[in-house]
Amino acid sequence: MEVFLQQLINGLTLGSIYGLIAIGYTMVFGIIGMVNFAHGDVFMVGGFIALILFMVFTAWLGVAVVPALVLVLLLGMVLTGLWNWTIERVAYRPLRGSFRLAPLISAIGMSIFLSNLVQVIQGPRNKPLPPMIQGNFVLMGEGSTTVVLAYKQIVIMVVTVVLLAVFWWLVQKTPLGRAQRACEQDRKMAALLGVDVDRTISITFVIGAALAAVAGVMYLMYYGVVNFSDGFVPGVKAFTAAVLGGIGSLPGAVIGGLLIGLIETMWSAYFTIDYKDVAAFSILAITLIFLPTGLLGRPEVEKV
Amino acid sequence: MAATLDAQVPVRPAAGALLSRAVREGGFAALITLGLSFPILALRTEQNMANELVLVPRWSWVALLCIAVFIARFVQIYFDNKLTRTLLVLGCFTLLGGLGRAVNAAFDGFAATVFTIGLLLLIAGMVWERRVETAGVTTPLSPAAKARWAVVTRYAGPVALGFLAVYPMAMLALAGPGGSIKWIDNFGIQILIYVMLGWGLNIVVGLAGLLDLGYVAFYAVGAYSYALIATKVIPETFPALGVWAFWVCLPISGLLAALWGIILGFPVLRLRGDYLAIVTLAFGEIIRLVLINWVDFSNGYAGLSTIPRPSFFGIPFNASDTGFAAVFGLEFSPIYRTIFLYYVIFALALLTAYVTLRLRKLPVGRAWEALREDEIACRSLGINTTNTKLTAFAIGAMFGGFAGCFFAARQGFISPESFTFIESAQVLAIVVLGGAGSLVGVVVSSIALVGGFEILRELEFLKQIFGESFDPAQYRTLLFGLAMVVIMLWKPRGLVSTREPTAFLKERKTVSSSLVKEGHG
Structure with a gap:
């Protein structure tokens, strides 16, 4: 029971991070029907930006940890958004309307480029940081079988929930979100009705990257280490989450993220930690083969 | 940018x-x-x-x-x-x-x-x-220049084949036994492996239009089949085979890879486009992760070593009295094995190209191309898309398996490190950048991508500009990713983007691929 509860907490924390990344996949897929393969690497770039900014604020400017984290979060969102804006502008926009696989291949190239760019300019080694937030609540149990809720886990979950609320409001209630949903339904019609489609798509990429940047900060806080190759596997898992939740559906992405996080931690706890990535990849394959619309997705209508 | x-x-x-x-x-x-x-x-x-x-x-x-x-x-x-x-x-x-x-x-x-x-x-x-x-504005190509260009392209194929056939000998003559190994091995064999992989994947991506991001899985199946059979099965069960191990295992590796092509192809028959790509990626990663974690079977990260090298049809390449050099009255040198390996992969690659060209003329090849252009129309015409897709997967995988078997024999050592996603991406890039479906395009892009990056290692003068700590080789993958993006932007249809129809009425008209609707596969 204690093990289960502990894994539940860990899984939800991990799942929040996956959910934040998954939103970027699902939004981009919703609006331009493209798997943004480089999104996992944008998340990794976000993690690196967070690492460097955190060091600038704490080591150079002497800001305390908590205000530094808030600043890192805000500035990191802006800078990672700028990265994704540039990527969309340079590598995807010219290919819109080209044959279907061209953007996917461009995105794969971008993914390889980003991870190796960071490897070259920041070095191939792991970048460890001393723990930012220490301490935890002991919820129940004693001795070796305690259930522990670490402060950093609370921070991760709270930040995720708050951001999702803000983001939900942005998509549902603002003119920007309306334009975004209109483009998702019918890009040509939206353009005829005066929606600036290019701008809306750019903003979608920026929002997706901003959430990925938050995920990057959380990842750095949770594991205390970031590496140039950290984009690929979390990226694929977040994509799995987006597919599992039903691609194109925002609540689906979050639910999928939580599910993937839970499955991963439970699998590691009860089966074997060696095959946890195999489990994630298998879920991806099984979902795509047997449940391609996901849990909350709309079925795709085949037009001749 | x-x-x-x-x-x-x-x-x-x-x-x-x-x-x-x-x-x-x-x-x-x-x-x-x-x-x-x-x-x-x-x-x-x-x-x-x-x-x-x-x-x-x-x-x-x-x-x-x-x-x-x-x-x-x-x-x-x-x-x-x-x-x-x-x-x-x-x-x-x-x-x-x-x-x-x-x-x-x-x-x-x-x-x-x-x-x-x-x-x-x-x-x-x-x-x-x-x-x-x-x-004023410069004029575009004149008709005379175009005619000259047509002559060049017509004879380019045979000339290139002839060049490849004499390449190792010419290198040996130019650089001597010591200096030529690098040129034959790093450039010749390395590029030809990718040409072969590209031609194999071309059947799946270029002809049948099924985007496969996990092709390296079949390469791995071929390599591990050969390594495991040659190091564990043959010495215990069929010791008499000995020096023939490579030649016996080559078809077996291909068949096993084809079998895996069918096993992995079967569940993904319903998928298309991006989803198919992602599932094949997942399969490729699963196979790699299993190879890493199932230590009893594959020896995990440590990999398999002492894989027997191929023999010259029964005559081993060693310094003994029955070795290649002694039998043919030559002075012993490792260069003979390298040259032999070069011709083996050259022959395998030619086989792939030949089979592809012949298959395109058979009903199954026509069905692949029809499937690529329009799956719904294809089904309406009564083509069995299940069989069509599975044959494409199986035959593509088989050539991947041959290449893997050769790779294991050439290296003498394999580990899961050699079969990462980046390899799949590289082979896919070669096919797509060359112009999906074009055999010549695959060769051109292999030379550009693989050969170009091998040359990068040699660029010492860059160190003069950026300081001694600058290592051009570490920019290899970076430039490779960038090349994928830039070529997509510059020529989304690949370098060789014209299509010659295999079936035609009266006259063969070359169609620019930008006129062809494609990409639903």
């Missing part, structure tokens, strides 16, 4: 307005570059003696990069002529390289030479621009 934001202005606006626009756009691009590079390029994280991370600023790099982006964007907007643009941008970048040398090391003779070259390029660009302005 700015080359993609190309806006073709039909009428040139007034020079003043154009200048201010170019300055504005250039400044904007430089500002964006500053924003992008601010934390991640400007401050490098490094570990100090106490194993703590410290930040090392590199503002001069950021400044140089911003200036370079400004110049590139400015030139791109302000000048119309492509040659002018190229000359000017190259000139400015060379100047910046010289500046980098002067900042990082010292203003010495080398930096002065670089500066001079840069200035010369700039002057050449200016002169050319003046000529363009006075002479």
Whole structure:
């Protein structure tokens, strides 16, 4: 029971991070029907930006940890958004309307480029940081079988929930979100009705990257280490989450993220930690083969 | 990167307005570059003696990069002529390289030479621009030039084949037994492996239009089949086979890979496009992760070593009395094995190409191409899409398996490290960049991507500019990713983008692939 509860907490924390990344996949897929393969690497770039900014604020400017984290979060969102804006502008926009696989291949190239760019300019080694937030609540149990809720886990979950609320409001209630949903339904019609489609798509990429940047900060806080190759596997898992939740559906992405996080931690706890990535990849394959619309997705209508 | 934001202005606006626009756009691009590079390029994280991370600023790099982006964007907007643009941008970048040398090391003779070259390029660009302005717009290719080009392309294939056939001998004659190994092995064999993989994947991606991101799985199946059979099964059960191990295992590896092609192909029959790509990626990763974790079977990360090398049809390549050199009365040298391996992979690659060409003329090949162009129409015409897709997967996988078997035999050692996603991406890039479906395109892009990056290792002069710690080889993958993006932007249909129809009425008309609707597979 204690093990289960502990894994539940860990899984939800991990799942929040996956959910934040998954939103970027699902939004981009919703609006331009493209798997943004480089999104996992944008998340990794976000993690690196967070690492460097955190060091600038704490080591150079002497800001305390908590205000530094808030600043890192805000500035990191802006800078990672700028990265994704540039990527969309340079590598995807010219290919819109080209044959279907061209953007996917461009995105794969971008993914390889980003991870190796960071490897070259920041070095191939792991970048460890001393723990930012220490301490935890002991919820129940004693001795070796305690259930522990670490402060950093609370921070991760709270930040995720708050951001999702803000983001939900942005998509549902603002003119920007309306334009975004209109483009998702019918890009040509939206353009005829005066929606600036290019701008809306750019903003979608920026929002997706901003959430990925938050995920990057959380990842750095949770594991205390970031590496140039950290984009690929979390990226694929977040994509799995987006597919599992039903691609194109925002609540689906979050639910999928939580599910993937839970499955991963439970699998590691009860089966074997060696095959946890195999489990994630298998879920991806099984979902795509047997449940391609996901849990909350709309079925795709085949037009001749 | 700015080359993609190309806006073709039909009428040139007034020079003043154009200048201010170019300055504005250039400044904007430089500002964006500053924003992008601010934390991640400007401050490098490094570990100090106490194993703590410290930040090392590199503002001069950021400044140089911003200036370079400004110049590139400015030139791109302000000048119309492509040659002018190229000359000017190259000139400015060379100047910046010289500046980098002067900042990082010292203003010495080398930096002065670089500066001079840069200035010369700039002057050449200016002169050319003046000529363009006075002479008007340059004419496109004349009919005579086109006719000459047609002759060149007609004989290119046979000439290239002849060149490949004599390549190792020519290298041996030119560089001697010691010096030629690098050229035959790193360039010849390495490129031919990728040509073969590209041609194998071309059946799946280029002909049947099924995007496969996990092709390396079949390469791995072939390699591990050979390694496991040759090191575990043959010595215990069939010791008599001995030196023939490679020749016996080659077909077995291909068949096992084809079997896996069917096993993995079966569940994904319903999927198309991006989803198919992602599932095949997942399968490729699953196979790699199983190879890593199932230590009893595959020896995990440590990999399998002492894999027997191929023999010359029963005669081993060693220094013994029954070895190749002794039997043929030659002096023993490792070069004979390398040359033999070269011809083996050359023959395997030719086999792949031959089979592909023949299959395209059979009903199944026609069905693949029909499937690529339009799956729904294909089904309406009564083509069994299940069988069509499975044969494409199986045959593509089989050639991947052959290549894997050869790879294991050539290396003598394999580990899961050799079968990562990046390999799949590389082979896919070769196929797509060459122009999906084109055999010649695969060769061209293999030479460009694989050979180009091998050459990168040799570029010592870059160290002179960027300092001794600069290692060009580490930029290999970086440039490879960039090349994928740039070629997609420049030619989304690949380098060789014309299609010759295999079935035609009366006359064969070459169709530009941009006229073909494609990509639902």
